[in-house]
Amino acid sequence: MPKRKERVDRGIKARSEDIFALSSPREMLYLLLPRAIPVIGLLGLGPFLTPYWQEIFISTAVYALLALSWDMLVSVGLLSLGQSLFYGIGSYVAGSLNHYFGISVLFTIPLATILGGLLSTIVLLPVSRLRGIYFAMVTLVLPLMFSRLVEATRILGGTEGLTGLSPFPNKWVAYYLIQVVLLAVLFGFRRIMASDYGLVIRAINDNDRSVMSAGINIHWHKAQVLFLAAAVGSFAGAFGTHYDMFAGMPGFALDYSIMPIAAAVVGGTGSFAGPLVGAFILVPLSEILRALGALRIVFYGLFLVVFVVALPEGIFHYMQRKYHQFERWVEIE
Amino acid sequence: MGRNRIEKTSILLAVSGLSKSFGGVRAVSGVTFELRQGELLGIIGPNGSGKTTLVNLITGFLKPGTGRVNYRGRDITRLAPYKIVGLGIARTFQMVRPFYQLPAYKNLVVPLYSPRVKAMAGGKYGERDSVALDLLEEVGFERDSYVSYKVASSLPQGYLKRLELAKSMALRPDLLILDELFSGLSLAEVASIVPIIEKLRFQGKTIVMIEHRLKELFRIADRIMVLNYGEKIAEGPSDEVMESEPVKKAYLGSET
Numbered sequence: 001m002p003k004r005k006e007r008v009d010r011g012i013k014a015r016s017e018d019i020f021a022l023s024s025p026r027e028m029l030y031l032l033l034p035r036a037i038p039v040i041g042l043l044g045l046g047p048f049l050t051p052y053w054q055e056i057f058i059s060t061a062v063y064a065l066l067a068l069s070w071d072m073l074v075s076v077g078l079l080s081l082g083q084s085l086f087y088g089i090g091s092y093v094a095g096s097l098n099h100y101f102g103i104s105v106l107f108t109i110p111l112a113t114i115l116g117g118l119l120s121t122i123v124l125l126p127v128s129r130l131r132g133i134y135f136a137m138v139t140l141v142l143p144l145m146f147s148r149l150v151e152a153t154r155i156l157g158g159t160e161g162l163t164g165l166s167p168f169p170n171k172w173v174a175y176y177l178i179q180v181v182l183l184a185v186l187f188g189f190r191r192i193m194a195s196d197y198g199l200v201i202r203a204i205n206d207n208d209r210s211v212m213s214a215g216i217n218i219h220w221h222k223a224q225v226l227f228l229a230a231a232v233g234s235f236a237g238a239f240g241t242h243y244d245m246f247a248g249m250p251g252f253a254l255d256y257s258i259m260p261i262a263a264a265v266v267g268g269t270g271s272f273a274g275p276l277v278g279a280f281i282l283v284p285l286s287e288i289l290r291a292l293g294a295l296r297i298v299f300y301g302l303f304l305v306v307f308v309v310a311l312p313e314g315i316f317h318y319m320q321r322k323y324h325q326f327e328r329w330v331e332i333e
Numbered sequence: 334m335g336r337n338r339i340e341k342t343s344i345l346l347a348v349s350g351l352s353k354s355f356g357g358v359r360a361v362s363g364v365t366f367e368l369r370q371g372e373l374l375g376i377i378g379p380n381g382s383g384k385t386t387l388v389n390l391i392t393g394f395l396k397p398g399t400g401r402v403n404y405r406g407r408d409i410t411r412l413a414p415y416k417i418v419g420l421g422i423a424r425t426f427q428m429v430r431p432f433y434q435l436p437a438y439k440n441l442v443v444p445l446y447s448p449r450v451k452a453m454a455g456g457k458y459g460e461r462d463s464v465a466l467d468l469l470e471e472v473g474f475e476r477d478s479y480v481s482y483k484v485a486s487s488l489p490q491g492y493l494k495r496l497e498l499a500k501s502m503a504l505r506p507d508l509l510i511l512d513e514l515f516s517g518l519s520l521a522e523v524a525s526i527v528p529i530i531e532k533l534r535f536q537g538k539t540i541v542m543i544e545h546r547l548k549e550l551f552r553i554a555d556r557i558m559v560l561n562y563g564e565k566i567a568e569g570p571s572d573e574v575m576e577s578e579p580v581k582k583a584y585l586g587s588e589t
Contacts, residue, residue, distance in 0.1 A: 196446050196461055203432045203443045210430040213392070215418030215447035215504055 002332045007325045034323065038186065038276065042179040046172075054175055058243065060283040061178040065236040067260035067267075067275030068185050069229040074269055075193060076225040077205035079132055082139030084256035085123070086233020087240065088146060090116035094238035095162040095247025105166050109238045116234025121227045128222045140257070147252035161248020168242060178239055182276070185232055189272045192228075201225055259283070266307050268314020277316045342370035345508060345539050346422075351390055351400030352563075353383075360386040362563040363400070368508070373530075373540045375550045375571070378560035379583065384543045385427055387560070388512050392424045393417045404508075419449045423506035427513040427543075429493040431485040437474065437496055438481045441465035444503040453505055465503070472499045472529055491522045498529065508539045515546040523549055559583070 010030075042061075049057060066083040073080045094112035097103045103111070127138045151159055168174040192198050204211050204218050211218050241247040259282065260275065267278025285303065289296040311318055346368040353361045361383040368374055376384050389395040391402055393414040402410045409417055432440050444450065445461045466481055472495040474481045480492065488496065494514060501509055511530075515523045523546060530553060534540060544550040551557070551571040559567040559574055561583040567574045574580055 196442055199435070199439060199442050200446050203435065206432040206434055207430050209394070210426070210432065210500075211443060212394075212414045213418060213424055213426070213430075214444035214500065215415050215423075215449045216443070217413070217415045 003329045004332055005327050006330045007321075007327050009325050010323075034320075035187075038273075039183060042183060043176070046175055046179070051171075054171065056284055056287050058175060058178055060279055061182045062236045062240050063256075063259045063263060063283050064182055064276050064279035065178075065185060065232055066256060067263040067279050068182075068189060068272050069232040069236075070260045071264050071269055071272055071275045072189055072225060072229040072232070074264075075198075075205060076201050076222055077131060077208070078128060078222070078226070079136045080139045080229075080257075081136045081261070082141075082143045082257050083233055083260045084143040084252050084254065085139060085146070086116065086120050086230050087237035087256040088143055088251035089120050089230075090234025090237025091241040091247045091251035092150075092156055092162075092237075093119070093234065094241045095165055096156060098165045098242070099157075099162040099247075105168060105242050109235065109242065112238035112241075113231050113235040116237065117227050117231030120230035120234065121223060124226055124230070125223055128226060129219065143252040143254075143257065147249045150249055157248065159249060161246055161250075163246050165242060165245045165247065167245050174239075174243055181235060181239075186272055186276055189228075193272070262304060266304065266315060268316040268318075271316055271320075274314045274316035277319075278314070281315070342372075344368070345370045345372075345405060346391070347401075347403040348391065349401050349403075351387070351402065352398045353386055353390055353395060354398055359563050361390060361397075361560075364560070364563070364565050366558055366565065366568065368539060368541065371534070371537055371539055373534055373542065373553060373555050375554035375557045376541060376543045376560060377545070377547060377550070377557060382560040383563035384560055385512055386563075388424060388510050388541075388543065391417075392422060392510065415447075418447065418504060418506075421449070421505075421507035422510065423501035423504040423508070424510040425497045425501050425512055425514060427516065429490075429497045431488075431493055431496055431500075433486040434484065436482050436484055437488060437492070438462060438465040438469055440485055440496055441468055441499055441503045444500050447504060449504060468499045468503055469496075472496075472502070473525055490517050491519070494518060494522075495526065498526070502533070506538065508541070509533065510541045510543075512543045513545065514542065515544055515549060527553060 042057075046054070046057075066087060069086060070080055070083050090112050093116045094108040097108040097111060098105070123142065124139070127135055130138065150156055156162060168177070193201065200211065200216060200221060204221060208218050237251060241251070260279070263278035263282050264275040265278070266282060267276065268274030282304075286296070286300055289299050292299060307315075344367050348367075349365045351361055351364045352359065364383075364387060366374075376387070378384050386395065390397045390400075393409070393412050393416070396411060400410070401408060404417075404420060404422065407420075409420065409422075412420075431437075432443065439462075442461045442465055445464060466476075469481045470476045474492065474495065480488070485493065485496065494517070498511070498514060501511075514526065518526070527549060530540065530542075534553075542550060542554065554571060556569065557567075557571045557574045558565060559580050561579070566579045566583060567577045
């Protein structure tokens with residue numbers, strides 16, 4: 001007898017797309033569990049990690065923020081190959097404020113988040129009318145251009161960079177700042193995209209002319225999304241700068257562009273949780289593979305290829321499906 | 334029908350000398366016409382005669398080479414499309430443009446989110462979802478069926494056309510421009526959409542319809558305008574228009 005796999009929605013999911021009737025602790029737990037995992041994982045695990053793994057968790061969170069920012073841009077149809085633009089600008093704004101004006105960490109990070117977000121938005125706004133590969137090409141070139149600009153004109157410390165910046169008061173402040181912001185951005189972005197505003201953003205990606213004919217200014221909405229994404233990226237840059245006590249050309253490095261994209265692709269795009277999961281797999285993995293020396297890149301590349309081929313939807317979407325549906329084999333009549 | 338009533342009303346839209354060229358091709362050339370409040374104007378013409386280009390010029394999706402578009406006495410010629418919609422001109426697309434990834438009723442949340450609807454409803458428009466479901470029922474999505482909740486990419490053409498109409502109706506426009514709403518629909522489907530258009534007229538909406546389905550159009554239109562090679566070759570009541578020599582020649586072929 002031939003059999004086929006049948007997928008059945010678990011009770012609560014089947015009832016409605018977005019309205020849940022909570023009638024038992026079991027159902028509440030069902031909803032709460034996936035949301036509690038990142039909160040407990042990121043905040044609760046902190047004190048139990050060795051200093052080495054704390055460092056890895058911090059750098060992972062920086063990449064995860066850049067990946068969330070990337071996912072936000074993709075949701076409005078802007079494909080960015082230059083997340084390092086945001087990181088670099090945030091890093092230099094925070095670094096300059098601290099180095100030249102002696103402003104404390106308490107203020108440089110929020111200022112760099114907003115100023116960096118505005119600056120990046122102004123730089124990218126003229127090209128936000130471009131779509132797909134054209135926008136991508138510009139974003140790829142801009143960080144390279146900025147780092148050459150710093151090198152050639154020797155402004156902002158030139159190739160030396162700005163050194164000796166104020167550190168965080170202690171490592172716990174740094175650890176909890178980045179993890180709390182990461183969680184806030186994760187849940188904040190998910191909330192935004194679940195609202196009617198988010199629906200309009202997704203609609204712009206789907207069919208921009210149709211949104212225009214619905215009387216909505218798509219360029220203004222793109223600018224808003226650009227600012228949100230750029231501000232998050234700039235925060236990552238500002239944080240990284242004070243953590244390393246250094247702002248310089250490496251802020252515009254390709255790493256900060258490629259790792260977020262890889263994380264989003266491995267984790268699954270469009271959900272914000274995917275890029276987070278992806279970052280927490282890829283960054284620690286690349287640390288573990290350090291033991292292999294030169295072969296590290298080979299294994300890393302192999303892992304990426306296997307993942308993209310085997311799970312093109314991304315790990316998060318795969319896990320989400322398994323959580324919301326169960327599968328069984330049924331006989332075909 | 335109410336032709337006398339309409340002649341007394343004010344001019345809503347005045348298009349004068351509108352032209353647009355693509356490379357060497359004059360897609361629309363020197364088109365002039367007026368539209369009165371509450372009127373239903375039909376625009377017909379062979380394929381490639383510039384009907385859709387004319388709609389794109391009026392709604393701001395294309396910038397005209399020369400000419401002016403006046404709406405309620407205001408020059409709207411070079412305004413951005415979203416601003417023109419904000420003034421009360423809504424359009425549908427000949428090739429339907431739903432948001433394919435969204436459920437049908439969520440498609441309507443996008444126009445309901447526009448500043449125009451927000452302003453008209455005084456900031457408390459209520460739940461957009463339920464307004465969207467009501468609108469879908471108005472255009473013939475069966476209530477209590479699952480069809481309103483289906484993803485747009487899985488809907489058949491007939492529903493997509495209705496969805497397109499509902500999207501423009503959601504904007505509460507004064508002027509509706511329907512670009513080949515009937516094309517690709519069966520006779521029964523057209524017959525079910527005609528009453529919706531008549532109801533819109535009854536509500537006082539001004540409507541421009543671009544159509545190839547002449548029989549249905551002539552039954553509901555007050556006036557017909559014929560385009561050929563981007564030029565207006567005739568205008569008037571349907572029976573008179575179809576009698577005129579240039580129209581017979583251009584539109585129906587020379588043998589008739």
